Amino acid sequence: MPDASRHPLIRFFAPDPRHEGVRPIQLWGLRLFYLLMLVFVAPTAWQVLLSHEGPWEPLRAMAWTVWATYPALALFGLFRPLRWLPLMFFTIGYKAIWLGFVAYPLWQADTLWGTPTGEVAAAFLAVPLLAAVVPWGYAWRTYFGWSRRNAGAPVTAQAMPG
Template identity: 45%
Template sequence: MNTTEQTPLQQKPSKFSIKNIFLPDYENYEGVRRINIYVMRLFFALMFIFVATDSWTVILTHEGDWDPTRAVAWCTWAAYSTLALLGVFHTLRMLPIMLFMIFYKGLWLIVVAYPLWSAGTLKGSPAEGMAYMFSGIIIPILFMPWKYVFKKYILIETKKK
């Protein structure tokens, strides 16, 4: 055998493929599909960018006395959106933040927007813009790994020794 002959380098198969993002990933994400992780990371990033920018701007530029109720709302949004940054990097650990978002937006749509819409008064009301923005929760609802959520947060499996 001639030692100067080159053998082709064997390449490892790529982990990223369109097919793989739809399969459960037990190695990295406890059986959650990568597409779920990617979409949730996108939502965590959007939460951080938009909500944190608005809330921290209001908090840091506010002058005078605060209305306590408005202050609680702005502080809650600032805390929630800042924690969302952790969700970009630790997506599964920060699912409670995503669940909080789904819950409060869904509740608001049911309690505020639906009655206005039923009465035919949503269009043109101050709530119209928020109703359209909040209706986007359908995407996190669809991409939430519900089986994982029930297993980890609701059924809470016990560790076997």
Template identity: 35%
Template sequence: MQSLNVPSSANQRGLSSSRFHVFQRDYERYEGVPRLNIYRLRLLFTLVFFFLTYESWAHILTHRGPWDNANAAAWFMWGSYSVISVIGIRRPLKVRPIVLFEVVYKVAWLSVVAYPLWVKQELIGSPAESMTRVFIWVVLPIVAMPWRYFLRTHVWGAPAVRP
């Protein structure tokens, strides 16, 4: 019988490196973050790049006339996020704070603006309806964010843990 090339810790848990390597923590390349989280972050940044880049920059570059300050800030924020997403595809752990920013502002907006309208059954047909349809996708960055790693390094200030 041919033996598998599996680390002893994976053998003890009954994991094969070929089937379950995405669930294992990668201390050498990703500071102990499981590869699955890295793949989720890369997918998130890829989706942001493809869905946000064209729309935001086309709007910015073809805009005529004076800008409304709040509207301009929103378009340039989304355009900037599309540029930063390129860095996130290559180095996902370096741009985690931008994911947290996205989660916080979208959840806050949904909680303060959309939820009260929804409770009063006034969301459908309101100006907030289209923004709610966009912001409800905040589920993706919530799932993609390596929360344990983020809390350990940014909140508790602990260094990356080695096995």
């Protein structure tokens, strides 16, 4: 009888020791979202920046420059998805905060849908999918120096990533 753990589909969902226990499906999910950032966000942001005429309203300009920068950085995430996890933290964070502070009150007042704000909210509703592909155990171990093994132990300089 063949070993079930050798089946490619099972290996796709199983922790991979070559990637510090991160599942291949999570790595490919991260790559997919990095690619989607590049394909959908970068062109729009760069088009707005390159075609704008006249003086900018500072906050609007800041938003467009951020939207041009983070998907450009996503290119690196395609090749090194785990090293570029902070980009995913940023993406999840700003979208969740925006949904909570901007969209939620309008939704509560039943004035969100059918507006430009509603269109942005609809695009941001994929935040749970973004969060689902993040390997949170790896993230906690790597970026915050915490794991079940060292819970309660002091964090040392050696335990922090370089």
